[in-house]
Amino acid sequence: MMSPMDVSYAVVGAGNGGLAMAGYLAYKGFSVSLYNRTQSKIQNLIDNPRIDLSGSIEGTGVLNLVTSDLREAIQGKDIIMVTTPATGHYDLARLMAPYLEDGQIIVLNPGRTGGALEVYETLRNFGCQKEVVVAEAQTFIYACRATGPQSAKIFSVKNEVALATIPAIHTEEVIRLLSGAYPQFTPADNVMETSLNNFGAIFHPAPTLLNSGHIERGQTFEYYIEGITPSIGQMLEKLDSERMKVATLLGVKAVSARQWLEESYGAKGDTIYEAIQNNPAYKGLTAPKGLDTRYIYEDVPCSLVPIASIAKELGVETPAIDTIIRLANIITGKNFLDEGRTVEKLGLKGMTASQILELVHSGEVITTSSEDEEVVA
């Protein structure tokens, strides 16, 4: 049985999160390779593979390998920590499919909604037959920022981050292996739990779109404290209750956004609006400086679209979520319903709630539905 201290890591993506994570893992003494698609972004690190950390963690990590060759980066590594935006998960799965090895673990940090399912389904569609476990974290473990090409500042480390694997049977083992580096990971029942307790789906696209003018003018304001007004709070309540309805149908321990604000930050209130106003951790967090933001381009296709698509498959209406998706489409000129994580891309098309649960638990569906003959295994 491998010791958590002997795990080797590949970190995929050298953005804000990737630099901090790779730097930390190396600083803690793990063997770490760092991959980034665009070589120019990591050229300094290729020449001198050191990452300086500041903030909550101070120190320097020396990486074993920095490369824009994905095959090289993941070869022989035990755990592949993916830190790219969720919109990149599909391509990454497609590109990794030929090179993965039996026993490797892919961890999406985070998966948003349906990340592990999309990667799992894509690996199979691209012919990967290796015994690979795909895990997703519910959120990124750090609040952090790259401060240069070889340095990152970690503002805070979360105390607990839920994680689940597909198949779910491997969750405990993956958490044990990760614990050498990150004892903060805690097991979720399955990836529907990590996927549906996605609060970015609630807090990112709607307030951004309903502050479109202000954000596109590039004016500074406090994203949560000023940007979420009582009426926008009312929208968030509707979005959240639709998310909870889907979660409940899938037997997930659904946490309301209000409850989550209380549990994570001790921020209390009768409404989401009040809890946000009472959350000191949101003080000083400013809004994006433009509409070209992950709050739309990642959270609409990879958070709202999969929730809406799964809801539709289960016969649940999501009028508020649908409205925000349509609004995002019109404002951006994109078609997120088409580009985003639909049940087709997640491999859930035609499934009942119990078949979805069977898939996330065992990795496949054997039971045929009495209502639906066209179920895909």
Place this chain on the structure above:
Amino acid sequence: MMSPMDVSYAVVGAGNGGLAMAGYLAYKGFSVSLYNRTQSKIQNLIDNPRIDLSGSIEGTGVLNLVTSDLREAIQGKDIIMVTTPATGHYDLARLMAPYLEDGQIIVLNPGRTGGALEVYETLRNFGCQKEVVVAEAQTFIYACRATGPQSAKIFSVKNEVALATIPAIHTEEVIRLLSGAYPQFTPADNVMETSLNNFGAIFHPAPTLLNSGHIERGQTFEYYIEGITPSIGQMLEKLDSERMKVATLLGVKAVSARQWLEESYGAKGDTIYEAIQNNPAYKGLTAPKGLDTRYIYEDVPCSLVPIASIAKELGVETPAIDTIIRLANIITGKNFLDEGRTVEKLGLKGMTASQILELVHSGEVITTSSEDEEVVA
């Protein structure tokens, strides 16, 4: 044949527009009664029926009657100038129905979309069988504001305001009668033209909702120049093209919002966004100070809902308009699709485009549709 100088007027509503209009008509020497539902608002004027005008028009008008009794206000008057929000048109029609007299003319200033049709249909539904002409103006003739209970400031007077009656045959005569007071009224083909060239539908709800946060925080900003950013402009283009599609199907001389900005203000640009930025008349116009604004509560039910409902009846899709209506519903907690001017309330349910045109031209529909046997005459 009555001289335009001998016309007697009732003005309905003692808000910003009603005070300016009643004051001006009286100042010009017309016999004017002023009605307001809430008596306390007009108590000063009941005691001393004088309105002082400032701005573009300077002078004082002495009213013949100021009352909260609608019957008394409209009795014997030739033209009833309605200046209330369009959301009040239905109730007003219901309340006036028993008291109207043959030959009276009701002018909605403005009708928004479907105002004249809604009043016409409501009068019939409440048993009014008098020969009454219902007219609607495309916009309010003044930019003005009440400056006290007995004074109003007129910032500017529009050079041209399109007006149409139902039945359309009376348009020229109504314009002749109004010309003594307002030579600015020009004939539109029919009320679909005044109703569908409603630019408030484009410029009011969407920019307000997409600046929700900023508006609800009560912060000042320039509504058009700052509030309409390139992405919000893109939304307005979509809304406008949907409006134009409906107008075109009804044979209306549809003017695009961009064209209208050029014709009305000389503001040019390749896009709505550019034309707005190039419109000096929009400089200094600030946003509403809260979401409890007519830009939502009037323009969604009385501008967007009727356009969407007529479109649906004619088989035209309006995804952008639908999105804004749904967004308004969620943000306000109202159901504007239910409360607003649907084809049922406008008396257009089940009609084809040619039957709608027949109705607005002649005041009734005799032709039965070959496609639809359930047409209501």
